[in-house]
Amino acid sequence: MSGKAFNRESIFGAWMGRAKRAAAIMVLATVCIPWSSGVHAAAAQEDIRVVIFADLGSKYKATVPAVTLKSSGGLSVGQNSGGSFQTWMGLPDSTARFSVDSYRVKVLEGNEAAAIKAAQALQKTNDKPTVFIGSKNGSSVYQVYAGIYASEQSAQAAVQRISSATGAQAEVKGNKHWSTGSYGSEQEANLVRTTIAAAGFDAFTVIQSRGQYAVWVGEESNDSKLLALKTELESKQPRLTLSKVNATQAGLIIRQEAGVTTGSQVMSHYMLSGSDNSKVIVNGGNNGVQVMERSQRTYRGEMEVGMTSGQLALVNEVPLEQYLYSVVGAEVYSSWPDEALKAQAVAARSYALAQGNRFQIGNVVDGTLSQAYNGKSSEHANVNEAVDATAGEVIKSGGKVVEAVFSSNAGGVTADASEVWNSGGEAFASVDSSGDTSAQKGAQEWYHVLLSSGKTGYIREDNAKELEGVTEAGLDKITVTAENTNVRPIPQIQSTVTPIAKAQPGEEIIVLEKVPQSGDYAWVRGPFTSAQLAKSLQGKVTGTVPSSINHLDVTKRGPSGRVLEVEANGSPLKVKYPDMFRSAMGGLPSTLFDIASTGSYTVLGADGATSHVSGTQGTQILSASGSSTSSGNGVIVMNEDRHARVIDKTQSFIFTGKGNGHGLGLSQWGANGLAEQGYDYKKILQHYYKNVDIVKD
Structure with missing residues (x-):
């Protein structure tokens, strides 16, 4: 749909004492429950489900490796039961990170300085870093990861570029683990985890349901690596009883983020394991839930953290x-x-x-x-x-x-x-x-002008005054009222677009027409070169795109006058549906448009036939004193309605239209x-x- 009728940098620093702060964070219990067996149609329920992040293939794709959820009154995690929210866990720290237990790349494991360096190297890449802090071999250790990746193959493909960017020996990690059994409290599970970690293994406390915990060891990407880990575990920890974790088993792996990518704030991080049917529900009460990765917006209702296609899914039910x-x-x-x-x-x-x-x-x-x-x-x-x-x-x-x-x-x-x-x-x-x-109310009008240099552009009416007299063709003249007045490529102020020229007071400027300011109602786009249009057409039209576009013409319109067919060099440009012409032509506001070439014009002959004349061709112009040949920049042509435009030696295309959407x-x-x-x-x-x-x- 159309939007309103309108047109992190990570902080690195403050690191001392982080390991102690991480150790002090209390992690409370939660519950994992499956997604509903089906999403009820919105018409049959009071709530609506809004997908914020998910990989739904061609339907929708917006992914992040993790989400940071926050609420000023603290967060609660639980489930909906009997039409009401049942709290299983409170997060008094008010902020927590959530991700999914899927394929990722372990960049390095080392000290704080090494972690900072690696994270900084990846921060501006597509392989976003996450830094965890934990304990192995009796001391604190920083672990840098990148991604979440949908498959082992895509994670392996990322290893080479990550290693190149960081200089580290990166490796693929995954969601395959060994379990040492179930425990009735987090404290009991933590004792077992600490013992295993002291022997040099990656071990994690996991919440499997209310009051039920487990310790999982390893994070392997395939079964062969998992079996190799078991052999090593049994040789160093022979008293452990190991069982393979069911890949579909829901659970929350409890970890601590070191703060490298979270503004120096150490916080709890929960990795959701299981299949696409797993989820946790996060509620912020009347304060709502703030999603930091969505422009820090705060949402009513509750958030569901789940998994689809191996990627994190975040749904707002409201x-x-x-x-x-x-x-x-x-x-x-x-x-x-x-x-x-x-x-x-x-x-x-x-x-x-x-x-x-x-x-x-x-x-x-x-x-x-x-x-x-x-x-x-x-x-x-x-x-x-x-x-x-x-x-x-x-x-x-x-x-x-x-x-x-x-x-x-x-x-x-x-x-x-x-x-x-x-x-x-x-x-x-x-x-x-x-x-x-009504969209034009209060907007300034602009003069479409021809400068003495042969360039054309637009000057806003409040920056100009009209001069007495007209040109031989009957066109008005203006001059500007201030030094270095901007002459813009379209009738709109664009801070990111360089003006085409500067006009000075006293300079005589020819007015081609007076037009509304480019906005939601009326607009101008371009000029686009042949190369720019050819590039924009790629992938949006069926068939071969011309390497050079000399002529571009609207050849068919619908009941409202919107464009149904466009020909390039005399051949139709085929699109799946007419509205695709908007994106095909460089992102036009609507399909209610006309096209004008800066380098040619169309002549209607006595027999009704039309022909294109380019600005590089000599054209016989009949005047009261006889005929002459005109060729070059700055030639003004005028139609029967006395609408004037300029023809030059360039071959670009200008789109003028109405509407937005x-x-x-x-x-x-x-x-x-x-x-x-x-x-x-x-x-x-x-x-x-x-x-x-x-x-x-």
């Missing part, structure tokens, strides 16, 4: 109406009229309920692939009131909840379903969306405009969605 507090606040401005906010609330609720089990372990994801969801940070009293005022209301067509897609701005007319994804249903048709112009269904800016005109939310929704009823479900 009451649907509270989820909407965040979604509506992220999607539109809280200052908008109440009726616009209510319309957005009903559309967002309908969209969420229509998703069912789309994402396997959740109903929706937290980004615009579903709906923008930023936790409590995007909530506002006005928005919450609008959600509450429409509680339970949804859009239905034919007795079913409509998947009420929406976008930021339709550019004056919404899309027909055939113009977006080739399908949509009876609820979607192209309609007028004149309220979209796919344009199907509700236009957020359009809804704002209609609300300002006095429409209530039901009339707004029934304007944008056809053959529908607004009902309380």
